[in-house]
Amino acid sequence: MRRRVIRWSSVAAVLVTVASAATAEAETCALQIKRLELQAARTTGPPVDYLFRNVYPQRFFRQTGLEVAGRPGASDEEEFAKVITKEPASYNSKSPFRAVAKLGTQQFGFVIDGRQADSPAAEPAKEAAPEAAKESPAAKTRPVPPLPNYGRLLFDLNHNGDLTDDPVIEAPATSQRGFPVGYMSFSFPRVDLTVEADGTKIDYALTVSGYGHSQVLNENQTYQYVSVSLNAAAYREGEITLDGKKTRIVVTDYNSNGRFDDLWAIDDSVSLSDGTVYPRQGDMLFVDPQVTPGSYLSGYDPTTSDIQQYVAKAVQIGGRFYDLRITPAGDTLTLEPSQLAVGHVSNPNKGYRALVYGDLGILKVNGDAEGRAPLPVGSWKLLMYTIDRTGIQDPAQPAAKEQPSLLQSLANALLQREPASGPTIVSARAKRDCPAIEVKQGETAELRFGAPYRAEVTASGPIPPGGTVSLGLALVGVGGEVCSNLMVAGERPDKPQFTITDPDGKVIQQGSFEYG
Numbered sequence: 001m002r003r004r005v006i007r008w009s010s011v012a013a014v015l016v017t018v019a020s021a022a023t024a025e026a027e028t029c030a031l032q033i034k035r036l037e038l039q040a041a042r043t044t045g046p047p048v049d050y051l052f053r054n055v056y057p058q059r060f061f062r063q064t065g066l067e068v069a070g071r072p073g074a075s076d077e078e079e080f081a082k083v084i085t086k087e088p089a090s091y092n093s094k095s096p097f098r099a100v101a102k103l104g105t106q107q108f109g110f111v112i113d114g115r116q117a118d119s120p121a122a123e124p125a126k127e128a129a130p131e132a133a134k135e136s137p138a139a140k141t142r143p144v145p146p147l148p149n150y151g152r153l154l155f156d157l158n159h160n161g162d163l164t165d166d167p168v169i170e171a172p173a174t175s176q177r178g179f180p181v182g183y184m185s186f187s188f189p190r191v192d193l194t195v196e197a198d199g200t201k202i203d204y205a206l207t208v209s210g211y212g213h214s215q216v217l218n219e220n221q222t223y224q225y226v227s228v229s230l231n232a233a234a235y236r237e238g239e240i241t242l243d244g245k246k247t248r249i250v251v252t253d254y255n256s257n258g259r260f261d262d263l264w265a266i267d268d269s270v271s272l273s274d275g276t277v278y279p280r281q282g283d284m285l286f287v288d289p290q291v292t293p294g295s296y297l298s299g300y301d302p303t304t305s306d307i308q309q310y311v312a313k314a315v316q317i318g319g320r321f322y323d324l325r326i327t328p329a330g331d332t333l334t335l336e337p338s339q340l341a342v343g344h345v346s347n348p349n350k351g352y353r354a355l356v357y358g359d360l361g362i363l364k365v366n367g368d369a370e371g372r373a374p375l376p377v378g379s380w381k382l383l384m385y386t387i388d389r390t391g392i393q394d395p396a397q398p399a400a401k402e403q404p405s406l407l408q409s410l411a412n413a414l415l416q417r418e419p420a421s422g423p424t425i426v427s428a429r430a431k432r433d434c435p436a437i438e439v440k441q442g443e444t445a446e447l448r449f450g451a452p453y454r455a456e457v458t459a460s461g462p463i464p465p466g467g468t469v470s471l472g473l474a475l476v477g478v479g480g481e482v483c484s485n486l487m488v489a490g491e492r493p494d495k496p497q498f499t500i501t502d503p504d505g506k507v508i509q510q511g512s513f514e515y516g
Helices: 047-053 074-083 137-141 406-415
Strands: 027-030 032-035 058-065 097-103 106-114 150-155 183-187 191-197 200-216 222-232 234-242 245-252 284-287 308-310 314-317 320-326 332-337 342-346 352-358 361-366 372-376 378-388 425-429 437-439 444-446 454-459 471-476 482-487 497-501 507-512
Touching (some): 027 234, 032 200, 058 097, 074 097, 074 106, 097 200, 097 222, 106 191, 106 200, 150 183, 150 191, 200 234, 308 361, 342 437, 361 372, 437 444
Antiparallel strands (some): 027 332, 106 150, 234 245, 314 320, 342 372, 352 361, 352 378, 378 425, 378 437, 425 482, 454 471, 471 482, 497 507
């Protein structure tokens, strides 16, 4: 049986009025380009620059067979032919990887070629075949065909459609030792270039890397694929004055598309299997980014810290809402005190950070000591949240060891042991059918999420006679949200156990769920 687990998966409200800031003028700052060094190399940026590497890449994938790797489909060939009009007379590889990257409002063609010419006489290493290949009788007698030794990148840096007048970028020679038979990987040095968005020139940098796999399927056919990622390797940094205080601002091209002004939005065209909401990637804003030793911080999830949030029409900084404007190049950013009418939302889970979405896009809200947070008037739905209980003890529970907090109780029920030290957090994502709340001026609306959590087990089906079933476990909060991460004192809970019995109580199957 295949087993799987969690997708870790007072007083009357006072109107927070930004009208008090009406006399404040918009503040504008210049943001300078900062390029990231290779991760393996020593960085020249601040200690937190690892956060600025956490971006969502452009991905390119080729699935092929019959000993052919990296062959684009017909539509890919057509797109490449429109962008690239001149290629080298020949390539080292019999199957160069062709692709088109969309950067700014332009398209850049590139090719990944072999380090040296393919040798027909070369025999693949006769080592043990991967597990999937062992299932095929052909795999016992037929060696796994090698993938191209990709190590040369031809990128149309000057965007003239000619791949012959740009320098070839060589990947550092790396040992493939330790990789299973039929697998390989490659990574190229940073590429610096200029892209254009709506007539604006943008200084930019990116990295290209990838991996591949080759596997024998039967006597005449192999399954091969190559996956390539293009990641932004530059961010924008500057300093702005808010309420008389100088504040460091960083903007990253999170979706790696060559521009820095993309807004996040809910993508209704994507349906996730667990019913949760899918946000279409935009760019990321960091405000006074600092890292506290021992804290839990994910550069991909803005609810895990106070220092980052999605680029949106409006952002909240220091409890005040600002209208945000940023140029496509990311070289100029403006924050203007918003004139939006504001109410409040509340949640009993102190120490939460949440993302909600509505007509203004996606906004971040941070609960105060009472679990209240300001939010513009309108209709809002929950997107995701993180509750951080690190080092927090409930006033009604003076002896934490004897009476653990609610989240600790939840996790300890799974752990069945004393936790160690470290962050205690739970994160979750809301489902699409999560009800909306109405925020009214001068009033407080309840934003439902969090404990008590319940366990939900699902099974794949229908189950054929004598077949197997895949079980999935999810922790679901009071708002129907699905837990995506859970740590207690810096540790994952032990794997939850399950027992399946028949109507008479006879044990049929026992086991544990796996993270994944």
